[in-house]
Amino acid sequence: MRLRPSLLALFGVTQATPSGSPQPSAPRCKEYVVKEGDTCLKIAKQNKVTYAQVVSWNRSLKSFCSKIETFKESKVCVSNPLGDFSLPTNTQGGTSVVTTAAPVPSKVPNNTTKNCGKYSQVKKGQDCSDILTGAGITLTDL
Known part of the structure; x- marks a missing residue:
């Protein structure tokens, strides 16, 4: 198995975020080894993520995942390479819903x-x- 160089560039990336923005945990992704017959949609469903997420987390897959067969036995990210995000709590007041x-x-x-x-x-x-x-x-x- 080999790790695609484009994925390596994503590890260890830190990014400044404005105060109150979601803050990432440790930067790393869950990896999946592409198998014969896999499609991006199949990989997404198996890992409970969306097709769009798989494509965005793996830029080397190019548009529409058209060359996924060339990634056989390679690792792709099936979670956010920048880590999980937690949303800040509401400190601004009520969370009522308009009903009219x-x-x-x-x-x-x-x-x-x-x-x-x-x-x-x-x-x-x-x-x-x-x-x-x-x-x-x-x-x-x-």
């Missing part, structure tokens, strides 16, 4: 739900990622 819907604007398309927490007018040139980022929500929330 936002007022419905006058111009909403037919069949739009009336139980939204917030409405947004899409502007020319915006795509889903702009809307999600601006509202601080996930695609599932949308």
